[in-house]
Amino acid sequence: MAPSQAYPRGTVKRIVKAHTKRPLSKNADIxxxxxxxxxxxxxxxxxxxxxxxxxxxxxxxxxIKKVRETSxxxxxx
Amino acid sequence: MTEPRPKRPRTTPRNSAANExxxxxxxxxxxxxxxxxxxxxxxxxxxxxxxxxxxxxxRHTNKTPQIGPRQxxxxxxxxxxxxxxxxxxxxxxxxxxxxxxxRSGRVQRATPRDVLRNLSRLLAxxxxxxxxxxxxxxxxxxxxxxxxxxxxxxxxxxxxxxxSMPFNDLSDDDSFHVKPxxxxxxxxxxxxxxxxLEANRRATVDTIPRLSLGSTRLSERFADLNELGIDAASIxxxxxxxxxxxxxxxxxxxxxxxxxxxxxxxxxxxxxAFAEALRRGGRQSDLxxxxxxxxxxxxxxxxxxxxxxxxxxxxxxxxxxxxxARAEEEVDEEQIVPADELDDAEAEDELDEEAANAxxxxxxxxxxxxxxxxxxxxxxxxxxxAKTAKRKRKELKLSKHGIEYPSLPxxxxxxxxxxxxxSAGNGNAKINKETLDAIVQTSDWFFxxxxxxxxxxxxxxxxxxxxxxxxxxxxxxxxxxxxxxxxFSLAQKFLPRELLQEIRMPTPAKSKKAKxxxxxxxxxEESVG
Numbered sequence: 001m002a003p004s005q006a007y008p009r010g011t012v013k014r015i016v017k018a019h020t021k022r023p024l025s026k027n028a029d030i031x032x033x034x035x036x037x038x039x040x041x042x043x044x045x046x047x048x049x050x051x052x053x054x055x056x057x058x059x060x061x062x063x064i065k066k067v068r069e070t071s072x073x074x075x076x077x
Numbered sequence: 078m079t080e081p082r083p084k085r086p087r088t089t090p091r092n093s094a095a096n097e098x099x100x101x102x103x104x105x106x107x108x109x110x111x112x113x114x115x116x117x118x119x120x121x122x123x124x125x126x127x128x129x130x131x132x133x134x135x136r137h138t139n140k141t142p143q144i145g146p147r148q149x150x151x152x153x154x155x156x157x158x159x160x161x162x163x164x165x166x167x168x169x170x171x172x173x174x175x176x177x178x179x180r181s182g183r184v185q186r187a188t189p190r191d192v193l194r195n196l197s198r199l200l201a202x203x204x205x206x207x208x209x210x211x212x213x214x215x216x217x218x219x220x221x222x223x224x225x226x227x228x229x230x231x232x233x234x235x236x237x238x239x240x241s242m243p244f245n246d247l248s249d250d251d252s253f254h255v256k257p258x259x260x261x262x263x264x265x266x267x268x269x270x271x272x273x274l275e276a277n278r279r280a281t282v283d284t285i286p287r288l289s290l291g292s293t294r295l296s297e298r299f300a301d302l303n304e305l306g307i308d309a310a311s312i313x314x315x316x317x318x319x320x321x322x323x324x325x326x327x328x329x330x331x332x333x334x335x336x337x338x339x340x341x342x343x344x345x346x347x348x349x350a351f352a353e354a355l356r357r358g359g360r361q362s363d364l365x366x367x368x369x370x371x372x373x374x375x376x377x378x379x380x381x382x383x384x385x386x387x388x389x390x391x392x393x394x395x396x397x398x399x400x401x402a403r404a405e406e407e408v409d410e411e412q413i414v415p416a417d418e419l420d421d422a423e424a425e426d427e428l429d430e431e432a433a434n435a436x437x438x439x440x441x442x443x444x445x446x447x448x449x450x451x452x453x454x455x456x457x458x459x460x461x462x463a464k465t466a467k468r469k470r471k472e473l474k475l476s477k478h479g480i481e482y483p484s485l486p487x488x489x490x491x492x493x494x495x496x497x498x499x500s501a502g503n504g505n506a507k508i509n510k511e512t513l514d515a516i517v518q519t520s521d522w523f524f525x526x527x528x529x530x531x532x533x534x535x536x537x538x539x540x541x542x543x544x545x546x547x548x549x550x551x552x553x554x555x556x557x558x559x560x561x562x563x564x565f566s567l568a569q570k571f572l573p574r575e576l577l578q579e580i581r582m583p584t585p586a587k588s589k590k591a592k593x594x595x596x597x598x599x600x601x602e603e604s605v606g
Contacts, residue, residue, distance in 0.1 A: 018482030019528025025544030030576050037571045044497035058506035064515040077530035077554040
C-alpha cells in the first residue's frame, strides 16, 4: 500500500506556507501530506461510490464535484 | 349498659359520685344511677359538640360536615406531616380574611372565565352606557337632510337596518369615509345575513349595468368609490332601483321611517340619469382610454382613475415579465454554452454537468477571498483555458496573505488518486483530464482549509511555527486518529518508507528539539518585530 515514490516536499511546504504565512517545522509537511493522503482516499472512495450509484465506469469530474464539498467539510478541523 | 362504666377510666365528678353512691342502694342513688346511665348514650354526642365547636368554626361545619367529626376524632396534636400541614393550613385560613372560601371553590374560580367574570363585576360598576358614536349622529343628520319630513321620529329609532344606511350615507359629502364597506350590502338585501361580504360585492357588481368597465376590477375597488369623491349616491340610487323593487326592502325602509315612494321617485330619477351617463361614458371609454374620458366628463368618477391604475399595473407587469424572460434567456444561454463545450470534451450528462458547474460557481464565490481577480479567469469553468493553464504549470495562485503558491503537481495527484481508485475497487479505472482538474482544484481547497486550521492551532498554542503537534491535533479533530490509530500507523500505511523514517527518527527527540526551536523562532520574531 505504501507508495514507494516520494512526493514533492518543497511544493507542499510552499503551499502550506503560502496559506498560513508561517514557518513550518521540519517534519510537519510530512504529516500534512499524510493528512492530504487520507483526504484523497476519502475523496476518491466517495466519488467512486457516487459514480457507481449513477452507473458510471470509473470516476468522473461530476462525481468529484458532487462529493468534494462533503469531503472537505469532513476534513475541516 | 350500666356495666361498661368501669371500662371508662375518664370519669366525670358526677360519675365518680354515682359510683360512690352506687354502693348505698338508696332510691336516690338508683335514680341518680338511672340519670347517670340514661344520658350516657347522649353524653358522647353532647360532649363532642362543644369540643367540636371551637376547633371547627361554624362555617366549616356548615359547608363540609365531615370536617368537624374528623377534627374531634383526633386526640392530641397531629403528628403526621399531612396532618400538620392541614392544621397549619386551617390556622392560616382562620387568620386570613378570605377564609370562607373553600379550596375547591378557589380552584374553580381560577379559571380564565372566572377571572373575566370578576373583572366584569369590577367594571360593571364603573362603566356607563355607550354613547352613540359620531357616525350615528352624522347618519341621523343625513337622514334628516335627505327626507325633509320625519326628522323627529327618526331620532328615537334604533339604528336602521343596514339596507337603509347606504342611501343616507351616500348623499352626505362631508362624511363620505364613514362606512365604505357597507355600501355593497345595500344592493343585495335577501342575502346579507347568509352570505359573506365578498360574495355580495361581486354579485352586486355583476347586476349593475356598468359591466363594461371590467367587472372584477370594479368589484375589487368598489370601496374606493368614496375616496375618489364620486357622486356615489347616484350610483347607489341606481342600485336602489334594484333593491326597492323588492318587497322586503320596501318593508324595511318603511320600518325605518322612510317614505318609500318619495325615495323611489327621487332616487330613480337621479339614478337613471346618472346610470345612463355612466353607461355612455363607460362604453365609449373602455379600459384603455381612461384619462381622456376623465377630462371629457365633468364629474371625475372612479372609473376614469381605475383604468389608469389598472393599465399602469399591467404595464408594470408586462415590463417585469419581459425582464424575467430576458433574464431567463440569458441564463439559458449561460447554461447552454458550457454544456456544449463539455459535450465536445466528454460524453456526459448535460444536466449533471450543469449542476456541477453551478456548484462550482458557488464554491468559487465562497472562496473568492483567497483568490485574486487576476487569476480568477483561470479558475473559470471554461475548460480549455484551465487546461492550458494547468499544462503550463507556471500558473501561480495567490493565497489570502498575498503569497503565490503552486498547486500540487497533477502527476502526483494522479498517482495518488489512481492508487486509491484501485483500492476502492475500480480495477483499471483511468482518470481523465477533467476529473484530474477537479481533484487538483479540490486539493488546492483542501490545503487552503487545513492551512487556516493549522494557523489557528499554532496561534492558540502561542507559536509562530506550525509543527507536527498541530497537524496531529488537526487529524484528531478530523477523527482520523483515535486510540487504535496513531499517526505512525497511518504513516506506515500511507507514506513511502523514507518519509516514514523521517517521521520516526525525530520522535524521541521531538519534544526537546521542537521546544528549543519554538523558543528560538519566537525570539527571532520578537526581535524582528
